Amino acid sequence: xxxxxxxxxxxxxxxxxxxxxxxxxxxxxxxxxxxxxxxxxxxxxxxxxxxxxxxxxxxxxxxxxxxxxxxxxxxxxxxxxxxxxxxxxxxxxxxxxxxxxxxxxxxxxxxxx
Amino acid sequence: xxxxxxxxxxxxxxxxxxxxxxxxxxxxxxxxxxxxxxxxxxxxxxxxxxxxxxxxxxxxxxxxxxxxxxxxxxxxxxxxxxxxxxxxxxxxxxxxxxxxxxxxxxxxxxxxxxx
Numbered sequence: 001x002x003x004x005x006x007x008x009x010x011x012x013x014x015x016x017x018x019x020x021x022x023x024x025x026x027x028x029x030x031x032x033x034x035x036x037x038x039x040x041x042x043x044x045x046x047x048x049x050x051x052x053x054x055x056x057x058x059x060x061x062x063x064x065x066x067x068x069x070x071x072x073x074x075x076x077x078x079x080x081x082x083x084x085x086x087x088x089x090x091x092x093x094x095x096x097x098x099x100x101x102x103x104x105x106x107x108x109x110x111x112x113x
Numbered sequence: 114x115x116x117x118x119x120x121x122x123x124x125x126x127x128x129x130x131x132x133x134x135x136x137x138x139x140x141x142x143x144x145x146x147x148x149x150x151x152x153x154x155x156x157x158x159x160x161x162x163x164x165x166x167x168x169x170x171x172x173x174x175x176x177x178x179x180x181x182x183x184x185x186x187x188x189x190x191x192x193x194x195x196x197x198x199x200x201x202x203x204x205x206x207x208x209x210x211x212x213x214x215x216x217x218x219x220x221x222x223x224x225x226x227x228x
Contacts, residue, residue: 043219094215
């Protein structure tokens with residue numbers, strides 16, 4: 001069975017500080033990995049995805065994530081956080097012939113001025 | 114850009130009413146999905162469809178049904194709404210193919226309240 005763990009329910013950072021959101025997954029084959037962002041009352045927006053190849057992937061809004069197969073991790077990073085990054089972030093895993101995308105429970109990011 | 118639209122942003126219904134949530138996508142995607150999102154429980158898949166008139170149960174199909182008569186439209190039906198179906202409902206779509214079917218594009222959501 002596939003699963004995703006986001007260990008941090010809530011993270012608070014200061015504007016301009018660096019950010020890392022953790023994601024660990026369990027999947028029996030080569031995973032496809034995703035990060036989504038959700039602003040309050042909105043749908044989910046795709047930030048970035050990993051299918052294969054370079055393990056460091058770049059996304060929108062200055063975000064990047066690194067796939068580490070040995071650690072079953074796909075952590076999201078941003079070098080300098082902006083107040084507009086305050087939102088909830090979801091990591092997700094899927095793959096193969098499986099239509100299902102399994103989501104983590106999310107990490108809520110608060111940005112202090 | 115892919116656009117997924119949902120018929121209502123907010124909806125208030127009474128217990129026992131039949132409720133229709135509509136979702137339309139404009140990218141000719143084969144696959145469409147319905148999720149519900151609840152605090153502490155995350156996103157849970159209700160149903161998905163990989164072709165017109167085809168549907169598959171997700172993790173929590175009880176109390177729901179779906180309809181897909183046209184490729185671009187996927188409807189979620191609550192036959193007799195109950196208060197425990199108060200939730201945020203999210204529709205998504207994706208194109209076929211390994212990897213692409215998992216790259217889902219979401220609508221803005223419908224916040225349903227059942228009184």
